[in-house]
Amino acid sequence: MTDKPLTGQVALVSGATRGGGRGIAVQLGAAGATVYVTGRSTTTSRSPMNRPETTEQTASLVTAAGGHGIAAPTDHLDVAQVRDLVARIDREQQGRLDILVNNVWGGDPLTVWDKPLWEQPLDDGLLLQRQAVHTHIITSWHALPLLVARRRGLVVEVTDGTADQGYRGTFFYDLAKSGVIRAAQAQAGDLRPHGVTAVALTPGFLRSEAMLDHFGVTEDTWRDAITADPYFAMSESPAYLGRAVAALAADPDVSRWNGQSLATWQLAKEYGFTDADGSRPDWGGYFGATQQGDGDDVDPQDYR
Numbered sequence: 001m002t003d004k005p006l007t008g009q010v011a012l013v014s015g016a017t018r019g020g021g022r023g024i025a026v027q028l029g030a031a032g033a034t035v036y037v038t039g040r041s042t043t044t045s046r047s048p049m050n051r052p053e054t055t056e057q058t059a060s061l062v063t064a065a066g067g068h069g070i071a072a073p074t075d076h077l078d079v080a081q082v083r084d085l086v087a088r089i090d091r092e093q094q095g096r097l098d099i100l101v102n103n104v105w106g107g108d109p110l111t112v113w114d115k116p117l118w119e120q121p122l123d124d125g126l127l128l129q130r131q132a133v134h135t136h137i138i139t140s141w142h143a144l145p146l147l148v149a150r151r152r153g154l155v156v157e158v159t160d161g162t163a164d165q166g167y168r169g170t171f172f173y174d175l176a177k178s179g180v181i182r183a184a185q186a187q188a189g190d191l192r193p194h195g196v197t198a199v200a201l202t203p204g205f206l207r208s209e210a211m212l213d214h215f216g217v218t219e220d221t222w223r224d225a226i227t228a229d230p231y232f233a234m235s236e237s238p239a240y241l242g243r244a245v246a247a248l249a250a251d252p253d254v255s256r257w258n259g260q261s262l263a264t265w266q267l268a269k270e271y272g273f274t275d276a277d278g279s280r281p282d283w284g285g286y287f288g289a290t291q292q293g294d295g296d297d298v299d300p301q302d303y304r
Contacts, residue, residue: 004032005250011099018053019208021103023238029067076135097146106131125172132176155198157184163261188259204283233300247271
């Protein structure tokens, strides 16, 4: 791979204000891409999540990394806004869109995690499906024709967990994350005849801004949180997820992955990239080892 293998390519990363979406946008920029950064939080208005990160900040980070970041604030549940966003990309990039990353999550409505379906708030669960799944459908419906017209490109559905994972512990969360994996598989079937590849991709234990705040640490001091949660020793930065997407986008043989459910740790071994600290965390291997016996006997450093 060259230093900037995605030079000249155009990406749309939805839900890129923070977390994995920001990591993906920045790493696509580092590989030379022009990246449209979407989200609901801007310098003048915060989303209901009330986080300080903004789309403009992410766009600036993309440019600083070596790409071209374009802030495009968008509510992906608003069909008109998504239509106008794609029309803007079509107009400004002369019809070119190479990479679509559906990363919108919006999981805030889910406040009850330890109850069965019939004891969970129905309105919250249905809103979660709209924000975490319908947003992906709306965005793909509008954006895919640009990729199909050029008979090339990559669609990445960002999720949590892989297709072979069991129940994720709470109905509405499980349904949303499994639904996104299935959305990737279904799009792969539709896109295969048109030369476009669609995959689902999961990170491991993602060290997002919100997760760092939860533990009261920063990216520089994140290891201090391991005492509170030993699994945090295997956490990965958003850059790891971003590098996985960039590696897929730069792979001339990416169609071999079409329709598959992939993971950062799997792709790191395949493509040879590392996390921001130079390590290569294998969340899948580590978690599997801890489930087979006494977790205290498993050294996280053996899986980084």
